[in-house]
Amino acid sequence: MRIEAYNQVAQVYGTNKTTRTQATKSTANVSDNVQISQMGKDFQVAKKAVADAPDIREDKVAEIKAKMDAGTYQVSADDFASKLLEKFAAAY
Secondary structure, eight states, X not given: OOHHHHHHHHHHHTTTOOOOOXXXXXXXXXXXXXXXXXXXXXXXXXXXXXXXXXXXXXXXXXXXXXXXXXXXOOOOHHHHHHHHHHHHHXXX
């Protein structure tokens, strides 16, 4: 085994050189910040408004019930048929 050859290769690649690393800065005073855009804030407000809204519009239901009880609620056959066809067209 030729030790001189190894020494020559080591000199070419500079393995004998040592480099010092710089000291890292302390992270004790560093903090993370999160900034939410105005669009994100508006989205949250809209989402909360939708979540707080009732699923059933009681005022509309009460109005229709009152008309049905009084016998004045009229449904157009054409409107009913078109809504029915829309529902089945969407399903297929």
